[in-house]
Amino acid sequence: MMNIISNRFPDPEEQLKDRLKDYYGTAAVNGFPMAVIELNEIDDLDEEELEELADQLGIR
Numbered sequence: 001m002m003n004i005i006s007n008r009f010p011d012p013e014e015q016l017k018d019r020l021k022d023y024y025g026t027a028a029v030n031g032f033p034m035a036v037i038e039l040n041e042i043d044d045l046d047e048e049e050l051e052e053l054a055d056q057l058g059i060r
Contacts, residue, residue, distance in 0.1 A: 016050050017042055019059055 020042050027035035045053065054060040 013047050013050060016054055016060070017045075020050065020054060020057075023057060023059060 021039060024035040024039040024042070028039060042050075051060065
C-alpha cells in the first residue's frame with residue numbers, strides 16, 4: 001500500500017530531478033553533448049543544490 005501512495009504523491013525532490021533530467025536530456029539530444037555530464041551528476045545533488053541549479057536554469 002505504501003508504494004501506491006508514494007506513486008500518487010511524488011516527492012518534490014524527485015520531481016525536480018526528473019525535470020532537470022528532461023532539460024539536460026533534451027539538450028544532449030539536440031546537439032549539446034556536454035549536457036550528458038550534467039545529466040549524470042543530477043542524482044548526486046542534494047535538495048539545496050537541485051533547487052539552486054533549477055533557479056539558475058529558470059526551471060522552477
